[in-house]
Amino acid sequence: KNEVEQSPQNLTAQEGEFITINCSYSVGISALHWLQQHPGGGIVSLFMLSSGKKKHGRLIATINIQEKHSSLHITASHPRDSAVYICAVGEGSQGNLIFGKGTKLSVKP
Amino acid sequence: EAGVTQFPSHSVIEKGQTVTLRCDPISGHDNLYWYRRVMGKEIKFLLHFVKESKQDESGMPNNRFLAERTGGTYSTLKVQPAELEDSGVYFCASSQAPIRAGSEAFFGQGTRLTVV
Numbered sequence: 001k002n003e004v005e006q007s008p009q010n011l012t013a014q015e016g017e018f019i020t021i022n023c024s025y026s027v028g029i030s031a032l033h034w035l036q037q038h039p040g041g042g043i044v045s046l047f048m049l050s051s052g053k054k055k056h057g058r059l060i061a062t063i064n065i066q067e068k069h070s071s072l073h074i075t076a077s078h079p080r081d082s083a084v085y086i087c088a089v090g091e092g093s094q095g096n097l098i099f100g101k102g103t104k105l106s107v108k109p
Numbered sequence: 110e111a112g113v114t115q116f117p118s119h120s121v122i123e124k125g126q127t128v129t130l131r132c133d134p135i136s137g138h139d140n141l142y143w144y145r146r147v148m149g150k151e152i153k154f155l156l157h158f159v160k161e162s163k164q165d166e167s168g169m170p171n172n173r174f175l176a177e178r179t180g181g182t183y184s185t186l187k188v189q190p191a192e193l194e195d196s197g198v199y200f201c202a203s204s205q206a207p208i209r210a211g212s213e214a215f216f217g218q219g220t221r222l223t224v225v
Contacts, residue, residue: 002151031211042115042218043200050211086152090208096142096165097208099152 003027006087006100013107019074021103023087026068030090033097034061034072037084046072046085077107111135113203113217121223127189130220134183134203140164141184142204142214143176147197155199158184159207191224198222 004025013019034046047054047061054061063070074081087100116131134141143155156166160181173192178184188195198219206212
């Protein structure tokens with residue numbers, strides 16, 4: 001069992017829908033990162049958070065430290081949001097990132 | 110400001126050959142990380158440099174992999190000799206402070222390595 005679990009693995013949505021991607025982890029962390037990878041592209045950091053909630057445009061990330069769970073929400077989804085979204089945690093003792101397998105999001109027009 | 114850049118973007122080599130991947134971190138970032146994603150698996154940590162020193166190389170799969178960061182600027186990752194299972198996407202990331210200290214990591218575009 002991976003130390004970072006994401007759900008769902010694949011997600012197809014219609015343009016305009018509200019999207020939620022979940023991430024659960026089993027290790028102590030210094031911070032949790034949400035990353036985005038477009039097809040054939042590099043990885044872009046969306047959020048880094050260790051508590052509470054952060055918002056950037058149509059993206060919202062929340063984390064519950066007690067429950068070891070984080071969610072990434074996309075409001076008013078758009079086809080350009082289609083990408084793989086990756087949750088990664090900075091593991092407490094070593095500090096290196098431990099990655100989830102990613103959630104492949106496809107938003108249809 | 111230039112981001113993290115990696116060269117080449119794609120490399121196809123035959124089994125047994127040598128390949129060298131390069132990563133140029135953001136200027137001023139002392140911390141440099143190498144990661145790898147093999148087909149169908151999650152991204153895995155390979156190693157961490159602080160300036161020119163290897164802080165943690167616990168993720169390096171075997172001694173066919175050699176990473177260097179001479180002068181504490183760019184880093185190279187050499188695979189010699191390459192095997193089929195080395196195929197994957199190799200990512201580099203840099204940060205001002207160590208990621209465990211809560212510093213944001215900036216990733217490169219990755220190098221897609223295909224060993225045939």
